[in-house]
Amino acid sequence: MVKNPVFHGRTKHIKIKYHFIREVEAENEVKLVHCKSEDQIADILTKVLPKARFETLRKSLGVSSRNAKEECYVLYEVFSMSFLMEQAGGQAFTGKQRALDLVPTKIHERSPIFLGCYDDVEEIKQLYATEGKKE
16 A cells, blocks of 8 residues: 555545645655564464463563562452453463452552463462462
């Protein structure tokens, strides 16, 4: 569409916004580039991925560097991120239980959350279990 400016009967269904993109690209106001499938960060939220790919995307999002002591809003952040992570084949853990099993008592309740591939979150659960036995 961007490279072929010819309008014909087969493009009637295409909305004006797509024609707008073609025009601003022609005027060099924007530059359209092809994004390789390896660079599609949204894949972590939309597809079941092999562990290596999951780890690469997780690190590129900066999820692995988040301070574990920070807490997220349960209703707004914890539930939505946990749902997406579990749908993608990972896990979400609060330090005590599965994140989606939380029952908030306040609208602005906060909770720590660990998101990651299944195996990594299992390691975190084991660490919490051994720390709990020491106390």
